[in-house]
Amino acid sequence: MLGARDMKFLRDLWRLKTQYAAIAMVLACGVAMTVMAFSALNALSEAREAYYAETRFADVFVNLRRAPMRAARPLAAIDGVATVDVRIEEAGLVDIPGRARPATGRLVSLTDGDSLNRVLLTEGRRPDPDRPTEAIALESFLEANDMRLGTTLNVLVRGRLLPLRIVGAGRSPEYVLAAEPGSLVPDPSAYAVFWVDEKALAAASDLEDSFNSAALTLTAAADPPAVQAAVKRELAPYGVTDAILRADQPSHAYLEAEFEQLFTIGLVLPPIFLLVAGFLVQSVLARQFETERTQIGLMKAFGFTNAEVGAHYARHAAATGTLGLVSGVFFGLWLASAIMGLYAEFYRLPDVAFALSWPAIGGATLAVAIAVAIGVWRPLARVVAIPPAVAMSPPAPAVYRRGLLDRLGLATVLDALSQIVLRTLERWPARAAMTAFGLALALASLVATVFFFDSIDRMVARAFFEANRWQMSVTLAEPQPLRALAPITALPGVIAAEGTRTVAAEISAGAKSKRIGLIGLPQEAVLTVPLDPSGEPMGLPANGVIISTGLAKRLGVEPGERVRLSVLERSRPQVTLRVGALSEELTGLTAFIGLEELSRLMGEPPLVSTLNLLVAEDRRDGLYALLKRTPLVVGVEDRDQAVTAFTEELAEGIFVTMFFYVGFAAAIAFGVAYNTARIALSERSRDLASLRVLGFTTGETAYVLLAELGLLTLAALPVGAILGYWGAAYFSSAFSTEFYSVPLVVSSQTYGISVAVVVVTVALSALVVAWRIRRLDLVGVLKTRE
């Protein structure tokens, strides 16, 4: 049976339900974010591990020009290597029926059943070895292009048209991210992978009895860098360009970066919510202590121990914490399942099973307990410390003195109601500061998340319009002298053409090294230009390289310092160069060098591997048709299509996430504003009722309460904007990966939207409280002593 104290506790809880619910809501947001991030992370990691295990995802990935089959044998003998699998990979230009724009394709040879990096068939069947034109296509490509099994596609491979009949749809851990390295975002409709019979692909690419790609798994005891070095040594005679560990495999690394972002979200944002909740618990309990002073004295006078009385009040905080925790966990799990769905779809991870993250729930429980304990500490200490006789006598009236307001002479110019507002703020500066700080945090968390839209805008503007000004970029199968490209540059519709050359290279400074695409630009390049950090185009240094700020940061180098470049192609030259300048590259880790200088370095005449084009808008489709039949071409990127794909792909995920962040931030703003106004109402109900008795209207009376909140909000805005900018700076650096850097741009629109959300939320909570002024008991409040 419930005791008298239980009943009192329950009734008090019910009386203060809205206030405690508002706190619980703030707590729940923090908990939900943690649980969401870590549960999703947990589920996705497990799904990924299972996926990797099932498909035997490799540990080392090797690319080379061409090696005979026997060259694979020594690889298996390298210490630490468990399995070796060799195959053929070839680039191809895919003609999609009914669409002018071709897709970039990759053909991969299918080996036997227990090979590495296996394709997971989701529909259809494996190609019949007796029918060399059959292929499995990447599921995402088929879906994005609305293509059915049975479709035949023409793929241009090494200048030959290879018809491929799609008999199966598949997924592969190698192509979780279906995009060319350097792309901002996957565009599944423009990137195809085909798994075809080994013999057929060998014939098409003149690689009979040879391979140009190898995958290795390692033993548990292996030393990966040592294996990597040994593989490079063994395959050096065969033109090895790449031997990368799983950590650098683009698809894996991209997924890993996304997981890190989830981790950051789960770890960084929730403490803000818990901090605010702790502050709110403190203010509400402190107020409850004041209103129940006499009761506290009575309980003590009746013989309840300090611990019993303290526990009675601690229960309120505990109940609020529990409500916040439980609802947060459920909300978080719901969010997790939603976000997991998005991720699973985006990354095509099979069998994402919902997995509770007990550590996350445990961590959230601990964090909530700490937040509540911080909030409960001071009010509880007062409950315990106050002697019963003191508690039962009315509190000493608040003592006001002539303060700053009077010294500034403001007292004489302001009306009496405004003086009440300002004197109250002056009297309790710490509380005012805490309220303003809470609102500032709400604003900051909005600014720090909404700024992603500005970031994306900047990325699009920089990547697709300022740094790259071409409309079409054509990738060539092999580097060619510019004059050999007349068949392309002379095509009808080409207004301007500019050739660049990209070679795979390793850049290093001291012990740090990074594999990059080294881009050779002509001196007078206009269609691709490096931009300085302020976004201005810059010229190439006479001798030296321009490296991106992201790369400079990873290597720990500054302009003027030297870096070592090892080209991984052809003659594999090595050179030490001065870093001439840093460029603001938003995608990938890149370095620029003069095309002449690159050619000299390679010991070759000037060759280009990419042709950037300006094209006549009305000739675009015709141009595509011609390019699809041009033997040299293996890839075409269309600027407008890339922009569309980029914004569409990102839009879905970001809008959903933003929706929640805005909701979360509004929850903080509401929690702070509502509780502040509600406590002010409770503290000053007597003064407010007096005002009503004296003939002030509800509106005039509400002014006393709301002007205070308004001023605090006003004070919170600049602070929140600054904190928000810092938060944005933190996220822009935390969310920047090797694939893209998130630029730090916060537009006035972002500030505007964030301020509007906070102001509207504060106004709404103020209205809820102002409504209560109408219901003030004018008679009762004046008769009784507080």
Added chain:
Amino acid sequence: MAEASAEARTGTGPAFRVEGLTKVYGMGEVAVHALRGVDLEIPTGELVFILGTSGSGKSTLVNILGGLDRATEGRVFFRDLELTAASDRALTFYRRDSVGFIFQMYNLMPSLTARENVALVTEIDRDAMRPEEALAIVGLEDRLNHFPAQLSGGEQQRVAIARAIAKQPEVLLCDEPTGALDSKTGIRVLEAINKVNVELSTTVVVISHNADMAAIGDRTLFMSDGRIVNETRNARRQAPSSLAW
């Protein structure tokens, strides 16, 4: 001054007219009848005392006269304004323009000085006297810049009176104005109330437990169980200074 005839101070016509006023709090079994059909007229400029035990209905009556509470039945007029039919907003402006209140608990704004507490009401009234003037009437001209916490109980109550009279209200409603004060201070407060009645011809209604105090008024109403059960008229009003309790 206290000897001036009631006729000289009371104007034409009544300030308040109360007909069959009933007030019931709560419903059903828990219903409490605070007023059970009160009929009353208070002429303009009169100083009326209402005496009665606790629960007799005197505060309820004064609260309804002041527009702080609503009647259950019956009609109450302040001059031509029917308070029982007035909207919330109309009652607010009635309080703002015509009524001054003095309570047992002084209900001053703790964050405003004495002068500012008075200015609070003079700012919203066109015919108000200056706060300094009102405070001088109650003898607090040298405490203008003190905050309530820096004033004694009697001083705080006198600030409340100054606040009530500063707008020169037509009626002054006082609910146990001396209840929290010692007799010496109480007399100073009564002197201030008396002065307002005499000098400004303000109609004054005072609720009190103290029967002796009623000697300074024109008329005394006795309430019991929600009704006016007796009424006496003083042929001659005594000066507050002659009281002792």
